[in-house]
Amino acid sequence: MRVVFLEAPEQLLxxxxxxxxxxxxxxxxxxxxxxxxxxxxxxLREANLLRPLGPVADKAGLLVVAGAGLYKGSKSWRVPDLVxxxxxxxxxxxVEGGAVxxxxxxxxxxETDTKSPFYARFGVEELLIVERDSAAVTLLRxxxxxxxxxxxxxxxxxxxxxxxxxxxxxxxxxxxxLPGGTMSRC
Numbered sequence: 001m002r003v004v005f006l007e008a009p010e011q012l013l014x015x016x017x018x019x020x021x022x023x024x025x026x027x028x029x030x031x032x033x034x035x036x037x038x039x040x041x042x043x044l045r046e047a048n049l050l051r052p053l054g055p056v057a058d059k060a061g062l063l064v065v066a067g068a069g070l071y072k073g074s075k076s077w078r079v080p081d082l083v084x085x086x087x088x089x090x091x092x093x094x095v096e097g098g099a100v101x102x103x104x105x106x107x108x109x110x111e112t113d114t115k116s117p118f119y120a121r122f123g124v125e126e127l128l129i130v131e132r133d134s135a136a137v138t139l140l141r142x143x144x145x146x147x148x149x150x151x152x153x154x155x156x157x158x159x160x161x162x163x164x165x166x167x168x169x170x171x172x173x174x175x176x177x178l179p180g181g182t183m184s185r186c
Contacts, residue, residue, distance in 0.1 A: 008032055023079075024067065028118070030075040033111065038081075042107050042132050045174070046081045048186035049103060049130070052176045056162055057084050059179075062100060069094035070102070072122050078115055081105045084162065098123035101160060107132045116140065116147045126160050135174040135186070137166045 016022040016034070024035040038046070050066055057064040064084045071077045071093050082103035089097045102124045106112040112129060119127050120142050127140040127147055139158040140147035152158050157165040163179040174186040 052184035071096050101126045103128045105130050135172045136168045
């Protein structure tokens with residue numbers, strides 16, 4: 001069900017804050033998007049992807065965080081599922097000034113597809129979209145102010161700048177090839 005308020009009642013916003021329901025809310029150029037908590041399958045896909053990315057980020061001197069806000073001014077932010085970033089982009093609010101890799105796990109009815117223009121303006125170097133249920137993957141890189149899909153190599157792998165590559169495995173398995181050739185299945 002889609003609900004649009006011309007002005008959100010302050011009582012509703014206060015109740016959401018009190019209950020902790022606002023942690024994934026996003027502000028889109030002054031328009032509040034109230035995002036429901038992700039399903040268990042969504043959270044599991046996120047957690048399984050975070051595990052192999054952590055050591056790779058550590059080795060590169062980067063941070064990887066789940067659910068961090070990416071802020072562009074005071075009236076515009078998004079909350080991707082995972083973000084890999086340089087330590088100098090951390091602020092008291094979250095992440096500002098760019099990101100190496102943003103991961104969005106697409107679930108039925110979410111707004112993944114409409115976030116890419118914000119990510120391009122934010123300075124995201126690569127955007128990985130993972131389908132929650134099928135593990136199909138799309139890797140996007142900025143080109144001419146927008147994101148463009150990266151073509152997979154002959155083995156179906158989508159290599160990202162971190163030295164990690166992704167592909168949909170059999171069934172609904174996401175395969176991650178780590179530097180050195182080690183494989184992780186998410």
